[in-house]
Amino acid sequence: MRCSVCGREAVIKLRHAGLRLCPEHLVARVEKEVASAIRRFRMFSPEERILVAISGGKDSLALWHILAELGYRVDGLYIDLGIAGYSAPSREASEDFARARGLTLHVVSLAAELGASLDELTRLARGKTCSLCGTVKRYLMNKLAWEGEYQALATGHNLDDEAATLLGNVLRWDEGYLARQYPVLPGEGKLVRKVKPMVFLSEREMAAYCLIRGIEYLYQDCPHAEGARSIALKDVLNRLEDRYPSTKISFLRQFLKVRDRFRPPAPVVLHDCPSCGMPTAAEGPCRFCRLKDTVARHASRVTEDRGAAA
Amino acid sequence: MVILKRKGEAYTVPAGKTLEQALRELGILPETVLAVRDGRILPLSHRLEEGEELELVDVISGG
Ligand SMILES: [Zn+2]
Numbered sequence A: 001m002r003c004s005v006c007g008r009e010a011v012i013k014l015r016h017a018g019l020r021l022c023p024e025h026l027v028a029r030v031e032k033e034v035a036s037a038i039r040r041f042r043m044f045s046p047e048e049r050i051l052v053a054i055s056g057g058k059d060s061l062a063l064w065h066i067l068a069e070l071g072y073r074v075d076g077l078y079i080d081l082g083i084a085g086y087s088a089p090s091r092e093a094s095e096d097f098a099r100a101r102g103l104t105l106h107v108v109s110l111a112a113e114l115g116a117s118l119d120e121l122t123r124l125a126r127g128k129t130c131s132l133c134g135t136v137k138r139y140l141m142n143k144l145a146w147e148g149e150y151q152a153l154a155t156g157h158n159l160d161d162e163a164a165t166l167l168g169n170v171l172r173w174d175e176g177y178l179a180r181q182y183p184v185l186p187g188e189g190k191l192v193r194k195v196k197p198m199v200f201l202s203e204r205e206m207a208a209y210c211l212i213r214g215i216e217y218l219y220q221d222c223p224h225a226e227g228a229r230s231i232a233l234k235d236v237l238n239r240l241e242d243r244y245p246s247t248k249i250s251f252l253r254q255f256l257k258v259r260d261r262f263r264p265p266a267p268v269v270l271h272d273c274p275s276c277g278m279p280t281a282a283e284g285p286c287r288f289c290r291l292k293d294t295v296a297r298h299a300s301r302v303t304e305d306r307g308a309a310a
Numbered sequence B: 001m002v003i004l005k006r007k008g009e010a011y012t013v014p015a016g017k018t019l020e021q022a023l024r025e026l027g028i029l030p031e032t033v034l035a036v037r038d039g040r041i042l043p044l045s046h047r048l049e050e051g052e053e054l055e056l057v058d059v060i061s062g063g
């Protein structure tokens, strides 16, 4: 198998792109696709400061590497959620990556910000782990990007992630989510702009990119992801892709062409949370502050109980 | 025989097949893995050689 670009030995065939590529040209393609998505969707300019959400997995580390390589002003943010058996190695992979390349990584821990790790929060608050995790991560990422004066918050969502999310939204005909699913979400007030520069690159290409570039990422998945709906959706799409190449990319590209037909049910008016000052859709304390309250109330009850026992 | 290692498990397949044929016979979608030998990616068209040992890297992550 020969590389479509240079004719040397190819290592990967991308049926959806009609390409067979050698390591060098796979790397070139990935970086070019990221650069062109940034331009096409006007994600950010070279003067702006970008914060990349880092998980220690292949996609976020690859994105950080590529943005730095392209010359953008980019720092990383790692949120230590305190998930037993997972957070420690993922944090270490992120810190090692940053140290080896002389990049700045901000590390915050959920336990310090909220008063409880995700594992503890799941026991105290109502709601599923992954939904609680989404809430606290979105809140902290936005808050730290805002306070750190970053103009955009970038995440490593790839084609497989986006196509799976899209399928999930379509199966529920969730108009609000469909209206908001886009590679760039403009900022508003204290809500920082959100960008996803890798949405046209498949998960397989990103793994190949990391292997070729020598990016040492954490192979392990979050233990809570096991059995998650997103994995079932990805599996369905990959089965279709196997029989009908380009299923995922055309699903996403065609959607982006018709997306403006979907309207959010009602325009959202943002209020400032009276407690932390960050934006929230409803009046009163934001969801993060309410969770923080739940944690604090539980902690004081535990202290009282201990006092009574003594 | 050829050894394919995946997530700590080892599968043995006869030599002579292509990597893609071997994956399909094991019920693994080629789209979901990368085969690596000595740190290098092998194409799906790679013909498995006697005594070879490959690592299959899962590319699909959760979340
Ligand atoms: Zn080439």
Ligand SMILES: [Zn+2]
Pocket (backbone or CB within 6 Å): A273, A274, A275, A276, A277, A278, A285, A286, A287, A288, A289
């Ligand atoms: Zn708040």
